[in-house]
Amino acid sequence: MAVWLPRLPCDRLIRSRKVPDGIPLVVYAKQGNAYTITSLDRRASAAGLKVGMPLADARSIRPDLTACEADEEADALLLDQIAAWCDRYSPIVVKDPPHGLLIDITGCAHLFGGETAVLSDIGKRLSRQGFISRTAIAPTSGAAWALSRAGHCHPVEGENLREALSPLPVTALRLVPEAVSLLRRLGLETIGQIIDAPRKPFSARAGKNAMLRLDQALGLAREALSPRRPPPEQFALRRLVEPILSMEAVMTVTGALCSELCGRLSENGAGAGLFRLNLFGVDNRTRELELGLSRAENDPTIVTRLLGERLALTPEALNAEFGFDALRLEAYEIMPIVLRPIDLAPVSLRDAEAETRLIDRLGIRLGDTSIGRPSIRLVHAPERANRWVKMPVAANQIRLAEDGVVRRPLTLFRKAQPVDAISPMPDGPPKRFTWRRIPHDIVRAEGPERVAPNWLRAPDDRARDYYRVEDKEGRRFWLYSEGPRNGVTPQWYLHGLFP
Structure with a gap:
């Protein structure tokens, strides 16, 4: 949507009430060696004056006209204020100096009843503020x-x-x-x-x-x-039928915006580190309230409470004479939220006797072999490390490394799958591999991790060099090469997938 304010300098002077009413008004600037008209109001246009006409010629036609020198800085400041006011229609507003704006209303027009309704609404609002405008979509x-x-x-x-x-x-x-x-x-x-x-x-x-x-x-x-x-990367907007003014009403709408925006963030497994609340007043002014967080958050209850506390500390944000007719909540610094495993039942709150009785009861009803738990064995081959044991048997707990890095994939294939890999060095990680007819270009690799064979149990097994690799799309794989070195091309296998 383009917004053109053809008489912006004159509209600024008329709104300031520093020029007499009922008299043609022109704004002039020195161009070359002469003063030339750069803007004029409707009365001056009706009198036959035009933009680009020398000021002396204009005075000869209308000696009673009011002439004011152009103030480009004041016009630019007013254009920026109008651009800020247009944020109510879209968060993407582009200034097109000296007297224009471009607004990207993609995906926003339906919030105002369609494109025709947007044009009608912005035209009427600008007219009530004293601006002559032309708009198009x-x-x-x-x-x-x-x-x-x-x-x-x-x-x-x-x-x-x-x-x-x-x-x-x-x-x-x-x-x-x-x-x-x-x-x-x-x-x-x-x-x-x-x-x-x-x-x-x-x-x-x-x-x-x-x-x-x-x-x-x-x-x-x-x-x-x-x-x-x-x-903003994401935002939520509410247009109100009746303006609101009280703190309680503002927080009610803010809570609804937080629920909508945080719900979308939660669906994507992400949170925002910065929230900005825009309150669009009926007095054509926009109040902004920023909330910066120490960590990404997507809990609507927490965000609503913190916004309420910030709003209570800045009462001037609610200083609107006629209330607010629209609110928008924006999310910035969006990043994924990594969920850490937690123990829902701490050891101090567990009842070991009750757990044992439950296991015995389930074993009687379902059979002793039906009740078990996963366990990890300290063996060399990853595919033989996991086993299923009976519940009463103590099992090793799965623990992360001290640095918190998961070095074993959550998805481990029962049998490693062969892949076609290209490696620039026989002893280095691959740069590209093909799995299930899909090529993957590797951008990051970590390793190798040498896993020696168990020569007592499987004397024919060969040593494996495992690598954690990541392709251009961010997918992570657990690859290993197996085979003799010394110039002979090793065979590559895909053993697991990281989340």
Whole structure:
């Protein structure tokens, strides 16, 4: 969505009430050796004045007009404030100086009742604030820019894009003045006259920039946009039918936002280290509240409680005369949450006698061989380390290394599966291997871990060199090579998968 504020400098002066009412108003700046009009209000336009006209000529037409010198810094500050206000429609707002904005409403329009409702809502709100605006929605930023300046103001679909752009003047393509002058000398006034022109001869005359702008408007070339601030990785939005003002009402809506956002984070096994709550006031001001955490969190109860405490410490955030009509909660610094195994029943709270009686009762009903537990044996071969023993028999506990690294995969194949691997060195890890007809390029490898054979039990077994490897997609495997070295290519096997 493109938003154009054609009379922004004059609107700023009128809203400040520093200029008299009922008199034509113009804003001028020195260009070359003359003062030239850069902006004017509706009365000045009705009097026949135009942008680019010398100020002296304008005074000869309307001697009573009010002329104010341009203040680019004040205009830029006001544009930034309007951009912040437009965050209520989308978190991705791009400033298009001097008098425009571009808003990515992908996936947001349905929250306001559709694209037509968005255009109507933003137009009415800006008008109530005293701004004259033109808005347009199109599949590309270039097309939205062109339609807001020279076309109609209703949404355009992708299949109607060429038809909507064809009658517009070539100036709507954001071309440099030299390219526009050249096109007009060639008799080309509208976009439709160049939309199907041969590329090479046209680019040789008008320049590559002209065709690039056309391709960007048609969606044939990509255009990079820089938002005024980084967009959130995830967010949740609530628009309210009636404004709210009390702390209790704000926390009720905030709790609903936390439940929605944290629910999505929890589904992905992730949490956020930074939350930002935006409160959009009816007075067209946005209050922001940030919550930084020492660790990633996805528990809605904890996030809601901490936001409530932060809001209680910053009462100025609730200083809205007419309340808030929308709230948005944003999540940043999203990272996976690693769950650690915990003992649900600590040893101090266990009843050993009750456990023994339960085992005896289940053994009588199901059979002694049906009740067991996994155990680990201290053997060399990983495939023989796990066994199933009867419950009364004491078993070794599975313990992590002191550094917390899991060096054995959770998924261990009963029989290692052969793979085709490519290794630059006979004694080094592979750089690529193929398993089940799918190639995997290795980006990280750790090892080797030498596992010697049990020569008393299996004298024919050979030593294995195990490696923990990770491919480009982040999948981790447990590979080992088996076979003689000294220039002979070893055989590679896949023995397990890490989570």
